[in-house]
Amino acid sequence: MAVGTMDLTTDVAASARGRTNWLGVAGILALAAAQLFVVVTSPPDRDMGHLQKIMYVHVPAAWNAFLAYFVVAIASLRYLWKGRQTDDLLAASAAEVGALLTGLTLALGMIWGRPTWGVWWTWDPRLTSTAVLFFIFIAYLLLRAFVDDPERRAQWSAVVGLLGALNVPIVYMSVRWWRTLHQIQSSPSTVDPAYAWGLRANAIAVLVMLIFCIRHRYESARLERGADDLVDRAALAAGRGREVTDG
Amino acid sequence: MADNSTYIFAAYAITWLTLIAYLVHLRRTRRDAERRYRDAQRATGGSI
Numbered sequence: 329m330a331v332g333t334m335d336l337t338t339d340v341a342a343s344a345r346g347r348t349n350w351l352g353v354a355g356i357l358a359l360a361a362a363q364l365f366v367v368v369t370s371p372p373d374r375d376m377g378h379l380q381k382i383m384y385v386h387v388p389a390a391w392n393a394f395l396a397y398f399v400v401a402i403a404s405l406r407y408l409w410k411g412r413q414t415d416d417l418l419a420a421s422a423a424e425v426g427a428l429l430t431g432l433t434l435a436l437g438m439i440w441g442r443p444t445w446g447v448w449w450t451w452d453p454r455l456t457s458t459a460v461l462f463f464i465f466i467a468y469l470l471l472r473a474f475v476d477d478p479e480r481r482a483q484w485s486a487v488v489g490l491l492g493a494l495n496v497p498i499v500y501m502s503v504r505w506w507r508t509l510h511q512i513q514s515s516p517s518t519v520d521p522a523y524a525w526g527l528r529a530n531a532i533a534v535l536v537m538l539i540f541c542i543r544h545r546y547e548s549a550r551l552e553r554g555a556d557d558l559v560d561r562a563a564l565a566a567g568r569g570r571e572v573t574d575g
Numbered sequence: 576m577a578d579n580s581t582y583i584f585a586a587y588a589i590t591w592l593t594l595i596a597y598l599v600h601l602r603r604t605r606r607d608a609e610r611r612y613r614d615a616q617r618a619t620g621g622s623i
Contacts, residue, residue, distance in 0.1 A: 352598065356594075359594075363587065377577075377579065378579060378580070378583060379579040379582060379583060381583050381586075382582070382583060382586045385586055385587060385590045386586070389590070425597075428593065428597055431593075432589070432590065432593050435589055435593075436586050436589065436590070439582050439585050439586045439589070440582070440586070442582065443577065443579045443582050537594065541597065541598075541601060544601045544605065545601060545604070547605070548601070548604045548605045548608040549608075551605075551608035551609055551611070551612045552608045552611060552612075554612055554615075555608070555611040555612040555614070555615035556615075558612075558615040558616060558619045559615050559618070559619060561619070562618070562619035562620075
């Protein structure tokens with residue numbers, strides 16, 4: 329049996345029963361309410377007008393992508409330290425959701441950039457470093473799809489996940505280290521107070537969805553791994569049975 | 576100031592389309608995983 333293979337099968341039943349659908353419903357309702365709140369109450373910006381409303385979807389997506397990569401980093405470190413499969417599965421689940429949110433961040437940034445900067449894309453340090461982050465985690469997911477050996481897959485992806493997560497501070501600080509086209513980080517402390525609560529509410533709603541998605545994906549991953557373990561154990565037992573018969 | 580309502584609408588629409596598409600993907604993944612686990616149980620005589 330592979331190092332770190334734990335008794336997943338006994339946990340799987342509990343995870344299958346422990347549905348988290350209520351969290352997803354709460355997240356969707358919270359997101360709809362938060363977006364309705366900003367669409368109705370958020371005043372137009374002096375320079376950008378109502379285009380500023382894109383901030384409420386773009387910035388929370390970026391923040392929560394960073395949080396997802398933080399989970400990847402912690403789970404990957406724990407895997408490399410303790411070799412537990414559950415940490416590998418958690419890292420993979422968070423990486424998938426993180427990549428999705430990073431892709432969304434890039435798409436929303438492009439939609440905002442076209443009317444603001446006049447271009448869909450420019451090789452600005454913030455945009456470029458975010459694109460690099462996105463492609464690192466696409467590579468992470470491809471790696472997981474193409475490596476069959478679970479132990480090797482977990483080790484390699486833990487290393488790639490850690491390297492990818494190390495890129496997050498670079499992305500975050502890029503607008504201060506290399507000040508070019510992209511504005512400095514938007515946060516409740518840097519935006520006008522009229523926008524702060526809307527930004528917080530949307531970030532929290534996306535956070536609820538992030539937790540739901542990672543948890544849901546993680547439970548499915550445990551079921552998949554549990555099925556593989558059952559088959560492996562049965563094959564091992566059959567092999568032993570043959571050895572005894574032959575002996 | 577230019578009318579940017581198309582861009583704003585596109586941003587929110589893409590956000591919701593992405594979210595809904597991923598939720599559908601999650602649901603399908605869970606359904607397949609549960610079926611795979613049940614099949615493995617049945618084939619190996621394992622128990623939960």
